[in-house]
Amino acid sequence: MISRGSPALHWEKSQVNDEQLLRYSRQILLPEVDIDGQERLLSAHVLIVGLGGLGCPVAMYLASAGVGSLTLADFDVVELSNLQRQIAHTSHRLGESKVASAAVTLASLNPSVAVECVNQKLEGQALLDQVARADVVVDCSDRFSTRFAINRACVKTQTPLVSGAAIRMEGQLAIFDARQAHSPCYECLYPPSGDEQLSCSEAGVLAPLVGVIGSLQALETIKLITRCGESSVGKLLVYDAKSLSWHSLNIPKKSQCGTCSGAV
Ligand SMILES: [Zn+2]
Structure with a gap:
């Protein structure tokens, strides 16, 4: 009898084709991912807001790992001062929209990924609609006002949110999932102060x-x-590059949070 975890059975029933088996073999080999995990990636849709320093590696790794559909949202153009860190953009694409520039890079990395470009500032109903379509939202924006708007849309639509920030020599990562009753949200971590x-x-x-x-x-x-x-989910990771030190904290869910209390 072939066990449920047998690769032979998974291969037979899988929708993953031979080219994909080879392309993604190094992660399919991981028992934690296997064919099931790869199939989930291939059918997943991720919204990436911001195609700057954070959004570039996010988009490139998700495309190369085989996430089936990516929506890229940004309203900036590529400038010379971006190229020091925004690795999906090139010197030849100065002046082009960041989403179009990133889409070219992603197409060369993995042409089978469906990439949709939103070359506008996502807000209001348009933001809500895009978040509702996504399985996961990755916040790579650099403004609090945008972060709060994305968070509210993710709580409202119960969409998982992966939030990142980096400045000077310090970085932060936090993961939220409004589908889980115990999950805090971005506003539990940073109550709005009005400061940018x-x-x-x-x-x-x-x-x-x-x-x-x-x-x-x-x-x-x-x-x-x-x-x-x-x-x-619910963790905040803080990285201090000066001292090469990491701190991990559990973010408490605030009972009085203006966004997520009573939302689930
Ligand atoms: Zn909250």
Whole structure:
């Protein structure tokens, strides 16, 4: 009798074709992912908001790992000062929209991924509609106002949210899942104060730092989709690049949170 975990049985029933078996073989080999996990990735749809320093590695890793559909949202164009850290863009694409530039890079990495570009600031109903279509939302934006709007849309539509931030020599990662009653939300972590955070253009950022945090966002997104590994929902990870130190905290769900209390 062939056990449920047998590769032979999975291969036979799988929709994954030979080219995909080879392309994704190194992650299919992982028992935690296997064919089932790869099939989940291939049928998943991820919304990435912001195609800057964080969004570039997120999009590139998710595309190369075989996430079937990616929606890229950004309203900026590629500038010379972006190229130090925004690795999906090139010197030849200065002046082009970031979403179009990133789409070219993703197509060369993995042409089978369906990439949709939203070259506008996502807000209001348009944001809600895009979030509702996604299995996971990855917040790679650099403004609090955008982060709060994305968080509210994710809580309202019960869509998992992978949030990242990086500035100077410090990075943060937090994972939320409004489908789970115990999950906090971004506003439980950062109650709105009306202040806008410093941007990289004002404070600076060390280039590989955004790669570290963006890669972790892609990793946690893949974990949410494939359901592999341990859940990171409700965790905040803080990385200090100066001292090469990591701190992990559990974010408490606030009973008085203006966004998620009573939402589930
Ligand atoms: Zn909350």
